[in-house]
Amino acid sequence: MALALALPDESLIEALPPALRIQGLRKAFGARTILDGLDLEVEPGTAVALIGANGAGKSTLLRMLVRLIEPDAGRMTLLGEAVSDLAPGPLRAFRRRVGIVFQRHNLVGRLSALSNVLHGVQARRSGPRTWLHALAPAADRAEALACLAEVGLADRALQRADSLSGGQSQRVAIARMLMQRPEFILADEPDASLDPRSGEEIMDLLYRLAKDKGLTLIVISHRLEHTLRYSDRIVGLADGRITLDRPSRLADPRHLRQFFTGRDHEE
Amino acid sequence: MSLPSPAVAVPRWDRPNALTFMVTVLALAFLVWSFSNVGLSWERMQRGFPALGSILDRMFPPDLERLPQILRSLLITFQMALVGCVLGLILAFPLAILAADGLSPHPVIKQLARGLIAFFRTVPDLVWALLFVIAVGLGPAAGVMAIMVDKIGFAGRFFAEAMEEVDKGPQEALAAIGATRSGLIFSAVVPQALPSFIATSLFSLEKAVRGSVILGLVGAGGIGVELKVAFDLFDYDTAATIIIAVFLLVVLVEQVSNRIRKRLL
Numbered sequence: 001m002a003l004a005l006a007l008p009d010e011s012l013i014e015a016l017p018p019a020l021r022i023q024g025l026r027k028a029f030g031a032r033t034i035l036d037g038l039d040l041e042v043e044p045g046t047a048v049a050l051i052g053a054n055g056a057g058k059s060t061l062l063r064m065l066v067r068l069i070e071p072d073a074g075r076m077t078l079l080g081e082a083v084s085d086l087a088p089g090p091l092r093a094f095r096r097r098v099g100i101v102f103q104r105h106n107l108v109g110r111l112s113a114l115s116n117v118l119h120g121v122q123a124r125r126s127g128p129r130t131w132l133h134a135l136a137p138a139a140d141r142a143e144a145l146a147c148l149a150e151v152g153l154a155d156r157a158l159q160r161a162d163s164l165s166g167g168q169s170q171r172v173a174i175a176r177m178l179m180q181r182p183e184f185i186l187a188d189e190p191d192a193s194l195d196p197r198s199g200e201e202i203m204d205l206l207y208r209l210a211k212d213k214g215l216t217l218i219v220i221s222h223r224l225e226h227t228l229r230y231s232d233r234i235v236g237l238a239d240g241r242i243t244l245d246r247p248s249r250l251a252d253p254r255h256l257r258q259f260f261t262g263r264d265h266e267e
Numbered sequence: 268m269s270l271p272s273p274a275v276a277v278p279r280w281d282r283p284n285a286l287t288f289m290v291t292v293l294a295l296a297f298l299v300w301s302f303s304n305v306g307l308s309w310e311r312m313q314r315g316f317p318a319l320g321s322i323l324d325r326m327f328p329p330d331l332e333r334l335p336q337i338l339r340s341l342l343i344t345f346q347m348a349l350v351g352c353v354l355g356l357i358l359a360f361p362l363a364i365l366a367a368d369g370l371s372p373h374p375v376i377k378q379l380a381r382g383l384i385a386f387f388r389t390v391p392d393l394v395w396a397l398l399f400v401i402a403v404g405l406g407p408a409a410g411v412m413a414i415m416v417d418k419i420g421f422a423g424r425f426f427a428e429a430m431e432e433v434d435k436g437p438q439e440a441l442a443a444i445g446a447t448r449s450g451l452i453f454s455a456v457v458p459q460a461l462p463s464f465i466a467t468s469l470f471s472l473e474k475a476v477r478g479s480v481i482l483g484l485v486g487a488g489g490i491g492v493e494l495k496v497a498f499d500l501f502d503y504d505t506a507a508t509i510i511i512a513v514f515l516l517v518v519l520v521e522q523v524s525n526r527i528r529k530r531l532l
Contacts, residue, residue: 095445096444110458110461122450126449
C-alpha cells in the first residue's frame with residue numbers, strides 16, 4: 001500500500017516534462033561530422049550556457065533546435081513539440097514560441113527602434129498594422145514601448161535603428177524578441193560584437209529577463225566570465241558530443257578554459 | 268656594371284589565337300560595310316549642313332503666336348508622363364517581388380515575371396505607342412498606356428534588383444519567428460530598398476517626360492503632335508518654340524527630381 005501511495009508523487013514528477021530533450025542528434029557537413037549522436041535534457045526555467053571551441057557545433061545545434069538547419073538524424077522535443085517531425089505549417093507556428101537573439105542584431109536600420117520592436121508581433125499576427133509603429137493598434141504600440149522599457153531604451157523609441165550603438169541595437173533586438181512573447185530563448189553569442197561592458201550588460205539583461213519570466217534560456221558566449229556568471233548550468237561540446245555538464249556554481253574555470261581555446265586560429 | 272641578360276626573351280604582345288584573329292577581322296569588315304551601307308557620304312554631308320543651317324535660320328526668331336496652345340499641349344504631355352509613370356510604377360512593384368530572388372514564391376513564377384519585365388523593357392516605347400494608338404485610338408490615353416508598359420519594364424527590373432541587394436539579416440530574423448512572406452517584404456525588405464525605389468521612380472519620371480514628346484509623333488497625344496504638324500507645314504519658327512518649351516520642361520523636371528533625390532536620400 002505504501003508503494004501505491006507513493007505513486008502519485010512519482011507520476012507528478014514524470015508529468016513535468018523537460019523543456020528540451022535531444023536524443024541521438026547527428027549532423028555532418030560533407031565529410032565533417034559536427035554532431036555525433038548528441039543527447040541533452042534541459043529542465044524548464046534553466047539558463048544553460050553552451051560552450052565549445054569554434055567549429056564544435058554550438059551554433060549549428062542552436063539553429064537545429066528551430067530547424068533553421070536540418071539535422072541528419074536524431075529526435076528533438078522542444079516545449080513538448082517533436083520538432084523533427086513538424087510539417088512546414090506547424091513548424092512556423094512552433095517557431096513563434098521560440099525567441100532567438102543572434103550575434104548580429106538584424107534590425108532594419110532605416111526604421112525606428114519602436115517599429116523594429118513592433119515587428120516581433122508578427123509571430124502572432126500579420127498585415128499592414130504590424131509593419132510600422134505608426135500603423136499599429138494602440139495596444140501593440142503600448143506593448144512594444146513596454147518591451148523597449150524592459151531593455152532600458154524607452155527614451156530611444158523613435159530614434160532610427162542605424163543611429164543606435166551596438167549595445168543599444170542588441171537591446172532593441174532583445175525587445176523585439178520579448179514582443180514575440182517567447183516561451184524559450186536561444187541566444188547565439190549576443191555579446192560577441194560588443195565592447196566588454198555592453199557585452200556584459202546584454203548577458204545580464206538576458207539572464208535577468210529569463211529568470212523574471214521563468215523562461216528556459218540556452219546561450220552561447222565566447223567569454224568565460226559571462227558563461228560562469230550568467231548561467232545555471234554549463235554544457236561543453238567537443239567532438240560532436242557533450243563532454244562536460246555541470247552546475248555553473250560548481251564549474252572550475254581552469255577546466256572550462258579548454259573549451260574556449262582554438263578560437264583564434266579557427267577564425 | 269652590366270645587368271645580367273635574361274635567359275628568355277619576353278614577347279611584347281600575346282599572340283592572338285586563330286579564332287580571336289578571325290573574329291577581329293570579321294568585326295572590322297562588318298564595320299566598314301556598315302559605313303558604306305548607311306549611305307553616309309562626304310557629298311551628302313556637304314549638302315546637309317547648309318540645309319540644316321537654312322532650317323535653323325528659318326527657326327529663329329521662334330514664333331510665339333501659338334504659345335498658349337503649345338503650353339497647354341506641354342501640360343498634357345507632362346500629365347501623360349506623370350500618370351503613365353505612376354501606373355507603371357504601381358504595377359512594377361508586385362511584378363518585381365515575383366521576379367526577385369528570395370522573394371518570388373516559385374522559380375517558374377520568377378522566370379515568367381522576369382521574362383515579362385524583359386519583354387516590356389526591350390520593346391521600345393514608340394512601338395507600344397503604335398500598338399495602343401490602334402487599340403484605344405489617337406490621343407493621350409494611348410501615350411499613357413505606352414509609358415506605363417515601358418516603365419513596368421524599366422522600374423520592374425530596378426525594383427527587383429534593389430530588393431535583392433538589401434541586407435538579408437532582418438529577413439532571416441523575421442523568418443525565424445514565423446512571419447509571413449508579406450510581413451518579411453513590407454517590414455524588412457521594402458524599408459531598406461526605399462531609397463533605391465525613390466531614385467528609380469524619379470528617374471522613371473524624367474525618362475517618361477522625355478519619351479512622352481516622341482510618342483506624339485505617332486499620334487499618342489501631347490506636344491509631339493504639335494511638333495509633327497509644325498514640321499509638316501514647314502512652320503519651323505513654331506517648331507523652334509515647341510523644341511525650346513520641351514527643353515525647358517525636361518530641364519525643370521530633372522532639376523526638381525535632383526532636388527527631391529538629394530533631400531530624401
